[in-house]
Amino acid sequence: MATFRFTAGPWNVHEGNETFGPGHRKSIPLEEKMKKYAEIGMSGMQFHDDDAVPDMNNMTEKQIIDYAKDVKAMLDKYGLFAEFVAPRLWFDKRTNDGGFTASRKEDREFAQWRARRSCDIAKALGTKKIQLWLAREGTLCAEGKNPVEMTLQLRDAFNDILTYRDDALILVEPKPNEPIDRSICGTAGHALAIGAYTVDPSRVGLCIESAHSILAGLDPANDMGFALALNKLWGVHLNDQNGCRYDQDKSFGVDNLRNAFNQVKVLYENNYGDRGNFECVGLDVKAMRTQPDEDCYRHLINSKRIFELLLDKVKHFDYAFQAACVKEQNFEKLEMYVMELLMGVK
Numbered sequence: 144m145a146t147f148r149f150t151a152g153p154w155n156v157h158e159g160n161e162t163f164g165p166g167h168r169k170s171i172p173l174e175e176k177m178k179k180y181a182e183i184g185m186s187g188m189q190f191h192d193d194d195a196v197p198d199m200n201n202m203t204e205k206q207i208i209d210y211a212k213d214v215k216a217m218l219d220k221y222g223l224f225a226e227f228v229a230p231r232l233w234f235d236k237r238t239n240d241g242g243f244t245a246s247r248k249e250d251r252e253f254a255q256w257r258a259r260r261s262c263d264i265a266k267a268l269g270t271k272k273i274q275l276w277l278a279r280e281g282t283l284c285a286e287g288k289n290p291v292e293m294t295l296q297l298r299d300a301f302n303d304i305l306t307y308r309d310d311a312l313i314l315v316e317p318k319p320n321e322p323i324d325r326s327i328c329g330t331a332g333h334a335l336a337i338g339a340y341t342v343d344p345s346r347v348g349l350c351i352e353s354a355h356s357i358l359a360g361l362d363p364a365n366d367m368g369f370a371l372a373l374n375k376l377w378g379v380h381l382n383d384q385n386g387c388r389y390d391q392d393k394s395f396g397v398d399n400l401r402n403a404f405n406q407v408k409v410l411y412e413n414n415y416g417d418r419g420n421f422e423c424v425g426l427d428v429k430a431m432r433t434q435p436d437e438d439c440y441r442h443l444i445n446s447k448r449i450f451e452l453l454l455d456k457v458k459h460f461d462y463a464f465q466a467a468c469v470k471e472q473n474f475e476k477l478e479m480y481v482m483e484l485l486m487g488v489k
Contacts, residue, residue: 152189211267227272243300350378364405380427
């Protein structure tokens with residue numbers, strides 16, 4: 144029976160900054176977010192390296208670790224755990240041309256320094272998971288980089304993490320575009336293929352995000368199923384997306400309810416959460432810009448509630464009826480059954 148532990152990151156409650164406008168909501172201290180997350184039913188938190196240690200670029204390695212230990216104490220205070228730490232390799236000017244695949248050697252070295260510090264922070268926070276959103280790993284100019292070299296640079300970066308911390312688990316969160324428009328590792332298949340050529344393929348897995356799969360023209364439930372079949376689904380980021388626009392991170396299920404139903408279904412049917420590696424249901428969602436300060440956690444509350452309502456639908460799914468429809472090859476009948484289930488008729 145699947146056990147679902149919900150997590151979210153500090154960035155999921157934010158000031159409203161976006162590509163098309165500045166922030167307008169008040170900033171909330173990290174500890175206040177922790178307290179609220181515990182109250183609304185989160186089990187843990189996700190972290191970028193500088194979510195946990197904001198001024199890390201100006202700190203020694205010991206100072207970074209000591210600061211992270213204080214954050215761990217805060218998590219413990221509210222009964223939360225750290226799910227993963229992700230090096231944030233897309234804000235610093237040294238990563239304008241990529242992090243692990245930057246053209247300049249010194250910029251790649253900076254990216255690797257951040258990845259190693261992420262390993263240190265993760266250890267201090269009590270997690271083995273290093274999540275890699277390969278935001279700028281690719282090129283804006285097709286002729287600006289050699290795709291063979293970039294692929295090998297990415298492999299080498301994975302190897303450095305796996306070697307630096309011998310119990311680290313790498314979770315690749317693939318995305319086909321934005322902010323880069325020619326990603327070198329844009330899908331789940333790309334990520335696992337590179338992982339297969341590392342020093343320890345058994346420690347390279349996936350975090351599938353709903354919106355990222357949709358942006359690639361793929362079905363999130365099928366991406367999750369692909370990873371589950373290979374025992375590589377170590378994390379999910381549930382949200383929603385209105386077509387092939389910019390990455391919207393809408394509340395889970397608000398645009399594609401049947402799509403969301405099948406994501407919950409594939410997770411439940413395959414005991415996600417109990418397969419090892421302490422898998423979590425990450426809610427990587429953003430509040431609408433119109434949302435007032437006093438209700439700025441609503442998108443997380445809604446996403447968790449939609450997941451739970453869909454889980455109840457999944458538990459009442461009539462598998463015998465499904466089998467009969469498949470035997471008859473009557474998929475119109477099966478499809479209508481699913482629609483009536485979702486609309487509350489069944």
